[in-house]
Amino acid sequence: MPIRELTATDLIQTCAYCAGTHTIPLMHGCSKGKRGPYASLVGQTLEIAVDGNTAQAVEFAAPHFSDPANPRVHEVVDRINAVLVGATADADQHAPRICSHTTGVDTTSIQVAGAARELLGFYNRRYGARCLGVTKGSGPQAMTDVNIIDLPHCPECGAKECLVRTFDVTPSAYAASAHVAHRKCVNALAEYLKEHGYSDADSVAVHQHERDTPREIDLTFPGSAITLVPFT
């Protein structure tokens, strides 16, 4: 299943298309690149805008790498962290990841640009915190679904996962299935985000007036982490 593990701070996702694994912070803006090799990185610059502020440039030079022709991910991360303020880079599953220090629906974000972006596999998108509800379009054409949680695109294959809060009840024959376990996990995450104010701007009003809660929900969360058995 797409969610492999859920904690109060992160979810670990397995991409349904490429099986890549990604650790995604729940309340911090975060952008993740892809696994190497990162040839031709020397001499390139990565521009990182933290929380919508002016981008910070990170230049990659030969002295930053033990093998400039084949930079290693921890060397990339170290180089970013040597420059970056307001965010921290780390290596997630051998890929670079940059997470803002701040939280909040609109205040936290990471957006990566620069010539090194494509080499490192970052998307030129502004990735904020996870929130319940998604809106497409604007103005009279806007479409909102208050039950969707958009996840970042998979940096490996570009697939994009949407988590869905559900209210119906699965027939009892499937009670022990992975399908139901994932629904309980997603519903627990959705209610957790809503309780902490992480609602899509166009979904806030609906969420605030909701009286119903999902019936298939893992009530051990967030007190306990949830680990799911993925489809193989």
Add this chain to the structure above:
Amino acid sequence: MADRLNYYSGQRVTEAELDLGFALLENADRNLATDIGLFGIFTGMIATEHAPLADLTIDLTAPGRAYDQLGRRIFYGSAQNVDVSTDENGLATEVSAAGNEKLLSVFIRFVRLESDPRTDRASQQVFFRQDESFEFVVRQGGEAPIGTATPPPLQSDEILIVDITRTFGQTQIANADLSPNPVVPGDVGRRQAFVLTSADGIGVNPASFSVLAPAAPNAQSTFDEIDDELADHFGGLARRHTASAIDAAATAGTPNALAGTTVRAQLDELLAHGNDHENETTGAHAGSAIAFPGGTSWLGGRANPAADITAQLDKIVTDLAAQVADDDGAERIGAAAVFGAPNSLPVGSVRAQLNALLGFINTFPAQAHLWTAIQSFTGPNNDTDPRWETLRAPSSGRQLVFELGPPSGIRHRLYYSVPLARFECTVNARWTGTDWERDDTASTAARYVFERDRFDIQQIASTVAQPFGDSLWLAGPSSKVVTVFLPNLAFGEFIQLGRELIISGPLVGYAAGQAYILANANLGGGASFTSGTLPSTPSSVTFNVITQFGTDNSPSAFAPSVNGMGWFDSTDDLNKVKYMFLEFTAS
């Protein structure tokens, strides 16, 4: 003392006066005897049959001494013989009729024996000596049937010596005819033996008695009381000794001894020993102390000689536990004949019948059997042992395990194949070893194949010529196949067949959209899952954009359901044609 005569001086004493003097003295002597009750036989005069040869006389022992009722002394010094064939009157004493008897009585009485004759002055002869003497008198009673005759009465001046019973034709008087019988101790009969005085004339003082309570305070009553007490005691009617009042000496013994000093104590000990013995808490007989006299030999001939119980019991156990060929325990136990069909067991030993049963059992698997009763299998819950098992594992082809159905017509079969790693259920299909044939050529044949990775339902049309090859089940215009191929499923997937295919695992779908869209409007669409439905709304939808133009390349799911979902993506700020082709997976 006696009356006295005072002869005086000058008296001319007459004969009568002199006789009177003797008479008075003699009277005083006899009065003394009668005064103190002296009468009867003192010694001797015991009557016996005549010796050496019994006849109709009896002998009397000597010396004989007696006093008659008048105090006169009767004495003789030598043994006497008395003829009882006639009585005092000279009449015969014989019994005249058979079956009768007659009782005789022999008395002795006082007489004077005169002697020394002289002539007195009147020229009369007188006997100067008149000594005391005796004579026997035989008296007879009347003849009467045996057992009813009565004896002659006692006489006032005669002493009865003996009564005699005479019978018809009797020629000898035997001791047994005498009463008292001289050879029977204690027999006194009517013989008038000397009695000093009667016991009822002797007084006693009962006040000092602790046990006796005589009816009168004299010796006779006391003796009677003693006799009654002794009769009760000896007869066990009363006055029995209590066991605790009877002394008993200690008696040694093994394993038990009697230590008590009274009969009561020793009886208690014996009772305790007896109870212990019967209750077997202690003191039970050791089997080795009980003899076994020997018994019938075992069936088969092994003997059971004399021994003790322990040895015999050991021998029985040993004999029955024996496991020697042709001489085991079962050989010694008899068994009646048991009749049955198709097999019977003849009379003999358990060994013989076990051998016969083993023979039946050993030949059973190789025999064909027609079961006419329901054969049921049962076992405990969660029993892991099979109730039916086939151990054959043919290395080629397939094995027919079960065949159900009527003798002719369509039959159902279960085949097992090791090389194919499967078992198959067929209906109207029979494996010939190389090909298949239908039981009913006018009907279709079906086969259900169970393998580790797949399950097939296969059918062959009735038009297929037979025999037909195994491959024809899967390929051919006349076959139908439904397959569940498990490798196509992911672990964790759960598929349910119904009016729709419900799959718990990820489903996929495909959608596309194209339109001339104003700036910042959404491009969207909707699509169903192509491979079934989910059991409930998906909680994850992942899009993979194949190609797009003019969109944000970031579609999001909208209003998903078990059958599919909608999707929207925002577009750029130009009025133009925009499109998106995408596939998705949902779970």
